[in-house]
Amino acid sequence: MQFSIRQISNFNTLDTDCLVVPVPENNKRLQGSLAAIDKACGKMIRQVLDSGDFSGKRGQHITLHLPKPSKVARLLLVGCGKPVTGKHKAGKEQQQLQHWAHQAGQHLQRLKARDAVICVDGLPIDDPASVCQLLAHELAASQYHYSETLSHKPPRPTLKKVALHGVGNNAAVRQAMQQGQATAEGVHLARELGNLPGNICTPSYLASQARQLARQHKTLGCQVLSEAQMKKLGMGALLSVSRGSDEPAQLIILQYKGGKAGQKPVALVGKGITFDSGGISLKPGAKMDEMKYDMCGAASVLGTLHAIASMKLPVNVVGIVAASENLPSGRATKPGDIVKSMAGKTIEILNTDAEGRLVLCDALTYVGRYKPEVVIDIATLTGACVVALGEHASGLFSNDDSLADDLLAAGQQSGDRAWRMPLWEDYQKQLKSPFADMANVGGPGAGSITAACFLARFTEDYTWAHLDIAGTAWKSSPKNATGRPVGLLCQYLINRAGG
Ligand code: BES
Ligand code: MN
Ligand code: ZN
Numbered sequence: 432m433q434f435s436i437r438q439i440s441n442f443n444t445l446d447t448d449c450l451v452v453p454v455p456e457n458n459k460r461l462q463g464s465l466a467a468i469d470k471a472c473g474k475m476i477r478q479v480l481d482s483g484d485f486s487g488k489r490g491q492h493i494t495l496h497l498p499k500p501s502k503v504a505r506l507l508l509v510g511c512g513k514p515v516t517g518k519h520k521a522g523k524e525q526q527q528l529q530h531w532a533h534q535a536g537q538h539l540q541r542l543k544a545r546d547a548v549i550c551v552d553g554l555p556i557d558d559p560a561s562v563c564q565l566l567a568h569e570l571a572a573s574q575y576h577y578s579e580t581l582s583h584k585p586p587r588p589t590l591k592k593v594a595l596h597g598v599g600n601n602a603a604v605r606q607a608m609q610q611g612q613a614t615a616e617g618v619h620l621a622r623e624l625g626n627l628p629g630n631i632c633t634p635s636y637l638a639s640q641a642r643q644l645a646r647q648h649k650t651l652g653c654q655v656l657s658e659a660q661m662k663k664l665g666m667g668a669l670l671s672v673s674r675g676s677d678e679p680a681q682l683i684i685l686q687y688k689g690g691k692a693g694q695k696p697v698a699l700v701g702k703g704i705t706f707d708s709g710g711i712s713l714k715p716g717a718k719m720d721e722m723k724y725d726m727c728g729a730a731s732v733l734g735t736l737h738a739i740a741s742m743k744l745p746v747n748v749v750g751i752v753a754a755s756e757n758l759p760s761g762r763a764t765k766p767g768d769i770v771k772s773m774a775g776k777t778i779e780i781l782n783t784d785a786e787g788r789l790v791l792c793d794a795l796t797y798v799g800r801y802k803p804e805v806v807i808d809i810a811t812l813t814g815a816c817v818v819a820l821g822e823h824a825s826g827l828f829s830n831d832d833s834l835a836d837d838l839l840a841a842g843q844q845s846g847d848r849a850w851r852m853p854l855w856e857d858y859q860k861q862l863k864s865p866f867a868d869m870a871n872v873g874g875p876g877a878g879s880i881t882a883a884c885f886l887a888r889f890t891e892d893y894t895w896a897h898l899d900i901a902g903t904a905w906k907s908s909p910k911n912a913t914g915r916p917v918g919l920l921c922q923y924l925i926n927r928a929g930g
Contacts (some may be wrong), residue, residue, distance in 0.1 A: 536573025675763025815878025
């Protein structure tokens with residue numbers, strides 16, 4: 432999809448498949464583009480509003496056909512809802528805009544429009560660059576649908592060109608628009624990888640996807656460690672997870688060099704369990720298919736690197752993906768087994784279904800050799816996080832307040848929000864084991880916190896945050912990956928690059 436800025440001085444001569452106009456709810460006096468278009472089409476908008484059929488309520492839309500000689504094939508009015516006032520105004524306006532853009536994108540898809548002109552001036556939020564970034568992101572992302580394994584392919588999205596009207600054409604706006612679009616491509620990749628079934632999207636498949644990204648972007652380098660190499664490094668925790676599977680684990684390293692040569696990288700570490708059966712601690716059958724999504728952390732790392740490489744963002748980033756299946760077999764790790772991690776700490780595996788922290792702890796130790804400025808891991812780590820925060824916010828844990836604040840802010844800005852949870856020392860004792868340095872589970876209480884506490888034991892040497900995306904990475908009905916938290920991560924890196 433191509434985005435551009437376009438100043439339209441005369442709507443009478445405009446030629447487009449669809450002119451999209453935001454309409455605030457119960458708007459008495461038409462303003463800006465809305466007034467100009469109303470004038471150009473013989474007061475049709477005024478008539479529709481007066482009729483009461485359309486009030487501009489959130490979620491409402493109406494398609495109008497303009498009489499000849501107009502070359503606007505359709506005029507699409509999309510309701511914005513009431514203007515936001517009072518507390519948390521910025522956050523609410525941001526959500527209003529996001530919702531509006533998603534609606535507009537869906538209608539454009541349904542109308543099979545090939546190009547569209549969108550009037551930006553009626554939308555909330557003061558900063559034009561961030562409006563354009565979010566619009567580009569949401570419009571591009573709204574065109575995604577899964578089709579890879581369907582023999583009857585749904586029609587491809589038709590929308591190719593989108594012009595934004597009513598915003599100054601300057602470098603900042605053009606860059607923001609491009610960043611929004613690149614973010615959407617990252618989201619797209621993360622969703623596609625997430626939605627693919629476990630028999631296609633295996634650890635080796637993730638490795639081949641990473642290699643392909645490196646071929647696509649000159650600024651990306653890729654390296655993949657085999658099980659033999661991981662064994663040499665002493666990654667006993669990671670390898671205990673892949674033992675039960677015929678698919679070998681893969682440790683994928685992607686290096687993006689967009690910043691200065693000496694600049695320390697931001698490290699992103701993703702959980703890449705391409706199917707989580709629970710292992711010998713087998714999960715119940717219901718909804719087990721959804722555990723193909725247990726690699727969504729990994730997918731978000733690949734998606735984010737794809738996006739920032741497209742943006743040519745001036746930062747250095749290293750992405751690590753710990754990829755494995757978690758299956759039972761005669762060779763699989765058993766409850767009570769004790770393994771030694773790369774950090775030298777021993778772990779009693781009381782539950783083979785708490786495998787995410789086992790692959791992550793070795794990846795988190797390994798990433799230390801890149802001398803990272805900060806490390807962020809992303810994982811569908813605990814069902815408990817879904818209980819705590821549902822599908823709206825990712826769980827955020829950090830050993831550094833300023834990193835936590837930066838991530839929370841990036842989440843707000845991108846509409847891909849996180850919520851901070853505690854990492855207090857008090858919880859650490861739940862991980863005590865009589866036979867090893869620690870157990871891999873912390874009992875029934877505070878499941879997502881004790882999981883984070885486990886990881887915290889391997890990240891003491893650097894500034895670190897952990898995002899538990901178990902509730903946000905996919906939706907269950909209809910089943911679909913969301914591509915989160917690519918939006919948050921891209922925004923965080925964009926903010927870093929600008930600062
Ligand atoms: N991948 C799961 C977490 C999960 C479960 C994410 C359901 C989304 C929906 C993880 O590997 C897991 O199984 N965690 C266990 C930990 C427990 C054994 C301490 C869980 O959450 O039940
Ligand atoms: Mn599990
Ligand atoms: Zn898992």
